[in-house]
Amino acid sequence: MNAISTTISRLGGVTLLPVALAALAFVLIGQPSSWVTLTVAGLAMGMMIFLMASGLSLIFGLMDVLNFGHSAFVSFGAFVAASVLAALGSWVTGGSAALNALALLAAIGAATAFGAVGGWFFERVIVKPVYRDHLRQILITMGALIVAEQLILAVWGGAPVAVPRPAFLAGSIVIGDVAVETYRIFAFALGLGVYLVMHYALNRTRIGLLIRAGVENREMVEALGFRIDRLFVAVFMAGSALAAMGGAMWAGYQGLITPAIGPEMMILVFIVVIIGGLGSIEGSLLGAILVGLLANYVAFLAPKLSLASNMLLMMAILLWRPYGLKPAIKG
Amino acid sequence: MTDDLPSAPPRSVPVGRLAVYAIVGLIGLALTFAPFLFPDVRAQEVAARICIFVVLVASYDLLIGYTGIVSFAHTMFFGLGAYGTAMALKAMGPGFDAILLGGGAGVLAALVLAVLIGLLSLRVKAIFFAMVTLAAASVMLVLASQLSDLTGGEDGMTYEVPRLFSAATKLLTDADGKTLRLFGVALNGKIAAYYFVFLSSLALFVLMLRIVGSPLGTVLMAIRENEMRAEAIGYRVVAYRTAIFCIAAVIAALAGVLRAVWLKYVGPDVALSFAIMIDILLMVVIGGMGTMVGAVIGVVVMSLAQFYLKDLMEVGAAATADLPLLPDLLNPDRWLLWLGVLFILLVYFFPAGVAGTLMGKGARK
Numbered sequence: 001m002n003a004i005s006t007t008i009s010r011l012g013g014v015t016l017l018p019v020a021l022a023a024l025a026f027v028l029i030g031q032p033s034s035w036v037t038l039t040v041a042g043l044a045m046g047m048m049i050f051l052m053a054s055g056l057s058l059i060f061g062l063m064d065v066l067n068f069g070h071s072a073f074v075s076f077g078a079f080v081a082a083s084v085l086a087a088l089g090s091w092v093t094g095g096s097a098a099l100n101a102l103a104l105l106a107a108i109g110a111a112t113a114f115g116a117v118g119g120w121f122f123e124r125v126i127v128k129p130v131y132r133d134h135l136r137q138i139l140i141t142m143g144a145l146i147v148a149e150q151l152i153l154a155v156w157g158g159a160p161v162a163v164p165r166p167a168f169l170a171g172s173i174v175i176g177d178v179a180v181e182t183y184r185i186f187a188f189a190l191g192l193g194v195y196l197v198m199h200y201a202l203n204r205t206r207i208g209l210l211i212r213a214g215v216e217n218r219e220m221v222e223a224l225g226f227r228i229d230r231l232f233v234a235v236f237m238a239g240s241a242l243a244a245m246g247g248a249m250w251a252g253y254q255g256l257i258t259p260a261i262g263p264e265m266m267i268l269v270f271i272v273v274i275i276g277g278l279g280s281i282e283g284s285l286l287g288a289i290l291v292g293l294l295a296n297y298v299a300f301l302a303p304k305l306s307l308a309s310n311m312l313l314m315m316a317i318l319l320w321r322p323y324g325l326k327p328a329i330k331g
Numbered sequence: 332m333t334d335d336l337p338s339a340p341p342r343s344v345p346v347g348r349l350a351v352y353a354i355v356g357l358i359g360l361a362l363t364f365a366p367f368l369f370p371d372v373r374a375q376e377v378a379a380r381i382c383i384f385v386v387l388v389a390s391y392d393l394l395i396g397y398t399g400i401v402s403f404a405h406t407m408f409f410g411l412g413a414y415g416t417a418m419a420l421k422a423m424g425p426g427f428d429a430i431l432l433g434g435g436a437g438v439l440a441a442l443v444l445a446v447l448i449g450l451l452s453l454r455v456k457a458i459f460f461a462m463v464t465l466a467a468a469s470v471m472l473v474l475a476s477q478l479s480d481l482t483g484g485e486d487g488m489t490y491e492v493p494r495l496f497s498a499a500t501k502l503l504t505d506a507d508g509k510t511l512r513l514f515g516v517a518l519n520g521k522i523a524a525y526y527f528v529f530l531s532s533l534a535l536f537v538l539m540l541r542i543v544g545s546p547l548g549t550v551l552m553a554i555r556e557n558e559m560r561a562e563a564i565g566y567r568v569v570a571y572r573t574a575i576f577c578i579a580a581v582i583a584a585l586a587g588v589l590r591a592v593w594l595k596y597v598g599p600d601v602a603l604s605f606a607i608m609i610d611i612l613l614m615v616v617i618g619g620m621g622t623m624v625g626a627v628i629g630v631v632v633m634s635l636a637q638f639y640l641k642d643l644m645e646v647g648a649a650a651t652a653d654l655p656l657l658p659d660l661l662n663p664d665r666w667l668l669w670l671g672v673l674f675i676l677l678v679y680f681f682p683a684g685v686a687g688t689l690m691g692k693g694a695r696k
Contacts, residue, residue: 143674150668
């Protein structure tokens, strides 16, 4: 028994969970081609959720602030991206791949920039006065969420908005009898890229060192003479920008968005953050991929259970590891 | 001897406290005689809604105000009570046995879920608990809309309530065999339904006042103020938290039963949606966390605001129709926007809410 657990932990411990899940699903589904399609869809979805969840998790880890208004940035990102894509019109649908890519870049960039600016405003005005008071934090960010959602309704209206997808990402690649949507590959690549950048920034740069130190022990960092409040703003902006980027990607994936997009994703994001453990990027990635895979497999095997399955996953993991799979801080 | 003692300081009159009790007393009186004071149908709906929400909001205050637990699953329990009653009434036909059985099942389900959630996650940080309850509530909402065979899905379901509560029932008849009128109001089944809701709500509210005043309430407040110290004194914090979470869940489910009986309709919008959770949150904070009477004030203020703020905004939107964006912001559908802003300002500047702030005035002298 002991030997087995040592072997498992040497191979990667909890990071093996998605692999185990995929293997189990392979047995249950039976058809390799559908399994590959579902797995790719799950990975892509997981990566998009990761974008949204990592920001939330990082903000919580460093600042001890759970931002219930985080989903507002997801919604804003989605709508800003949709507006930019709609405004660029012929660039998006035209034949030139370069113009397509430029339009997509502009849309994601605009959403991310909006998220960063919104995050700055949010941190300064909404969150700063209530640091270290959890109850009021929850209430304030909840209030801000209400206001932000209403603002979206006021600006974009309640009707669904169509999001044009850039032509070069519209099709799918066929390998054998397996068809993989190009957009999913793009989403996966972007998510992976962001993860690598974050991983590098956190582990190899001076800012990352300070952030990790702040997660570990905030007072000590302050005592050593670093301006932790600047770090707070920076992390908050980065987290919100990531949420907006995730929202923009999700908008393109869905093709049709409503103001409910934020709250809908937020449930998944919360589940991911709880599963992964608050404050850790690796945990968020692991949780996001688990949730994405499970959502797609269950949607195929038992459609009615789709959302409940993630809830059950969360319950099971909480029973097993009350602080999540890879917590950065001990609760 | 007695002359040497310093004379007692002049007794200060707690003006704020008196004012709060006077307001609550007035509201109570108004609700007691609501069918006679406001005979039109719409006002009766509002009065019944206020009764039910007072119970719901007060039970939420047990958690957030008295114990310092932030839960987003309160509508889930409310919905369980309402849906249980509705399903039983639909399946078994109108009768008190159906209400008893369905309501009982709903309350039991709420209790079991509360125990599970409580034991599973009340031992961790407040923030974690808030997230877990939010996720649980969202799943319940999805389940209710997906299991449409049982719950009627997004449309909800309508059903009959016992004959005693229907408008055609004559409670008392005069000499001609017609429904007796008192102060010009027909004593029909609608009155019976209202007083069923009112008296049940009153009983639950008094029960909660009793809980708050009991030693249990004192322990809860101790936990809110300093968890570590409460634990050190020897109170088992997790047990107490789970207990009050269960009590609040049961009371919320009972409020749900009342809602189902009064409305003769249950759907996600009236019993389960996240909008109700936000309403509850706004009501608790506006009224004043940690004061039972605050719940009454918060509910009344919000309910009236929901009607009158919209009218005011309509005027505003019409006046600014030529300007860009402003009419959209002042659109009556956007009333929640302004309540949200008000909510944020309240949390910043008056975290004690209306009741708490007024009461504090008197006490501080």
